Amino acid sequence: MGQIKELQTSLANKIAAGEVVERPGSVVKELLENALDAQATEITIEVEQSGISSIRVVDNGTGIEADDVDLVFHRHATSKLDTDDDLFHIRTLGFRGEALASISSVAKVQLITCTDGLEGLEVYAENGRILERKPAKAKRGTDITVKSLFYNTPARLKYVKSLYTELGKITDIVNRMAMSHPDVRISLYSDGKEILSTNGSGRTNEVMAEIYGMKVAKDLVPIEGDTSDYHLEGFVAKPEHSRSNKHYISIFINGRYIKNFVLNKAILEGYHTLMMIGRYPICYLNIQMDPILVDVNVHPTKLEVRLSKEEQLYSLIVEKIREAFKDRILIPQNDMSKFEKKNKVLHQFEQQKMDFERQQQTSHEDKDSDSTSHDRAEVEDAPTDTDSNNVAAEHRDVSAYQTPSDETESQVSEPSSTDDYAQAQREVLADLENSEDHTTLENSEEDTNNIKGTVSKTPSRRVPYVEVVGQVHGTYIIAQNENGMFMIDQHAAQERIKYEYFRDKIGEVTNEVQDLLIPLTFHFSKDDVMIIEQYKDELEKVGVHLEPFGGHDYIVNSYPVWFPQQEAEEIIKDMIEYVLEHQKVDVNKIREEAAIMMSCKKSIKANHYLKNSEMADLIDQLREAEDPFTCPHGRPIIVNFSNYELERLFKRIV
Known part of the structure; x- marks a missing residue:
């Protein structure tokens, strides 16, 4: 049978x-x-x-x-x-x-x-x-x-x-x-x-306000674009609202939520140097397309799909996100309320922990005096599941349920020990760092709008006109205008200025090369050699000539003139590793990395004191930059303290 x-x-x-x-x-x-x-x-x-x-x-x-x-x-x-x-x-x-x-x-x-x-x-x-x-x-x-x-x-x-x-x-x-x-x-x-x-009004930004809070909703930037096959619309949040994971990126195709590595990469490429490495934006994209261009039948849960003409959609997303931030002021405003809220939660957690430990100590004392009565008291005094979570529950808003962390997952149970209180404390503080206040900042909204409205005497510049006041620790420039105080990271500011200079200069040069007295030697595995041989001609087009040197070794006798001399070997390694990983040559990416490296090494360092005239000149140069709000690595250059926040800090406003 x-x-x-x-x-x-x-x-x-x-x-x-x-x-x-x-x-x-x-x-x-x-x-x-x-x-x-x-x-x-x-x-x-x-x-x-x-x-x-x-x-x-x-x-x-x-x-x-x-x-x-x-x-x-x-x-x-x-x-x-x-x-x-x-x-x-x-x-x-x-x-x-x-x-x-x-x-x-x-x-x-x-x-x-x-x-x-x-x-x-x-x-x-x-x-x-x-x-x-x-x-x-x-x-x-x-x-x-x-x-x-x-x-x-x-x-x-x-x-x-x-x-x-x-x-x-x-x-x-x-x-x-x-x-x-x-x-x-x-x-x-x-x-x-x-x-x-939700109210069913048909406005996505209102739904996002309900989910992420009014502060994020006020900083949402709409995007929209079309190709012959795709219609793209959505909202992207300003870089200051970045998060530590991709959880806040929401991509929909014909109304279906999907996960797609390539489209996530396109979103990050759209933010480019506005976003720090390891940080991710709040983003909503809805893509309308002919269903024949997408295969949704590749995963049981239908989260993963296969797309036709993916490169066309990639380019559209990158282009529209960059256009969205091209002419906007992206100076983050310091918000002291977040720190006040965090300190309040910490204080209440500590108080709850002390009460819990005192309760445990009392329970042990009862056990020493009368074991029989202790059994009865243990049932009466032990914290219930509800009691042990009251502190965490009182301070968890909707956003606490929007950022589940698999790293802190456990079996279905509730905290009932000191360690559990510590864990709950870490979870709530993480939520506070990732979430935004769900109420409008009524008192500061007017000041914020003033800052956004005051660009400068030259409309094309996005950094407001400011007056230099001084310098802190030879690192941060303090400036002011009628809307508040500004702190400027001098290294990040000059790094942005030099990056845009080197990026343009490197893009102008041809593939001229300079010879080396001592060739550079590189060793690869057999599998890598097969890929390198396939793309060897492509590497030569960008000035990297790999010559076989026996076995799996190659030598390089020259490199393009636009390579920084001290980092030439490192850049060549990066180019070859990029080819091995992506199996293509992207000279623009390599040139950009070179520009970032050169700008970082040649910029003012921390603890370098400047004259007021030098600081004013640096700010003037920054105002001429294309993207003057972040350094090439995505760190903020300027932070604003509004008049309202300063007055709150000194208790002039309660």
């Missing part, structure tokens, strides 16, 4: 669920996509215990026909595909027909649906099968409740993370869906507490 047999339906559904339903957030994503495909204009999501206990999604969409209800819990049952050709023209978020089948195989599902607002249908499903079906009174739309997630797959439940982490994942999914569908009113509640509520 043969050993191959067809899997049972319940087992096949569980295997499919392993791909589609990874965590509670996966359930929310699938149900939310179904609601949007059903043309809902209002969607409410309610979760209990971060979705482990219950997930409920209610929409006012088209509903499900009574004849179709029997098939909604079957695998590969969908209303969105009929022929093979439809797979290459997908305009809906869902199409695989596995969502409800996978969910019902690992949870208990109740579905109430109605198509006409008169006669509805209520269905109970479990383990992939409908157990009960009966008429019900219902509004037009669909109401799905998913309970006891992973009740029959304990191994999957074991790997569910902490409640904060799982809620963060859910919030992240809902946030992105809300951004891509601003015309839909979306509300999210966790254990009865509202986390997100």
Whole structure:
């Protein structure tokens, strides 16, 4: 008898669920996509215990026909595909027909649906099968409740993370869906507490204000552009709102949230030297294109897609982001409220920690005096799950759920020890550093607008006219105007000036070379040699002539005249490594790196004192720069302290 047999339906559904339903957030994503495909204009999501206990999604969409209800819990049952050709023209978020089948195989599902607002249908499903079906009174739309997630797959439940982490994942999914569908009113509640509520106005920047706060929303810059195949629109935040990870980059193709390395790279290239290495922007991009140019059927969760004409889209993104910041003032304004908030949280954490340790000490003393009474007191005095999280919960706003960190994930549990308080403290402080105040800065808004309005006596310059006051530690120039105080990093300022000078000069030179008295020797592996031989002619076109020197060695007898003499060997190594990694030669990139290196080495260093006239001359040169707000490495050059912030600092304003 043969050993191959067809899997049972319940087992096949569980295997499919392993791909589609990874965590509670996966359930929310699938149900939310179904609601949007059903043309809902209002969607409410309610979760209990971060979705482990219950997930409920209610929409006012088209509903499900009574004849179709029997098939909604079957695998590969969908209303969105009929022929093979439809797979290459997908305009809906869902199409695989596995969502409800996978969910019902690992949870208990109740579905109430109605198509006409008169006669509805209520269905109970479990383990992939409908157990009960009966008429019900219902509004037009669909109401799905998913309970006891992973009740029959304990191994999957074991790997569910902490409640904060799982809620963060859910919030992240809902946030992105809300951004891509601003015309839909979306509300999210966790254990009865509202986390997100959008107004469905159709304006994406209002949704981003709800998610990221008003301060970020005020600094969003709109972008829009077209090619023959793509239409691009979105918002990019000013560089001062950068983050430490890519979590805040949101890219959508035809309304579908995707992750794409090449497009992320295009966004960073668009910011160019405005963003520090290791920092990432807040960014929303929505790309409209013919569905035939994108393949969304390459990943079970549909997060990864394949694009046609990717280079064309890359260039469009880079061009439009650079245009967005070309004529804008990008001087960051110092905000003292963030530090005051952080100190307040630290103080309250310390107070809570002291109270907890005092409680523990009392408990130990009771144990020494009377072990029997201690057992009773331990139950009464030990902090409950709710109490131990009160401090963290009181200071966590919506943004705390928007930045889940896998590095701090743990099993589903709550802090109940000193170490846990320390961990919670670190999490909240990290949230404070990454999040922005969700209220408008009413008192400082007028000063901010004044700064943005005062460019200089020459309209083409983006650095305001300022008067030099002095210097701090031979490093920072202090200047002022009617709108406040400015601090200027003298090294970063001259680095930007020289970078733009060297960049232009290097771009003008030809591929003239100068000979070396002693050749440079390079050794490579056999695999590297094969790639180098393939691109050897390309390297020669940019002035790098590699001559075989036996085995896997090469020598270089000359290099282009635009190479800095001291760094020539290092630049040649970088060029060859770039070829090995990307399998192409990008001379513009290499020349740019050379310009950055030369500008850094030839600029004023810290602890170098300047005369007032020299400082004024440096600022005048900076005002002529193309991008005078960051050095080539992305560090800020100018920081502004508004009059309002100065008065707050000295308690003239409380």
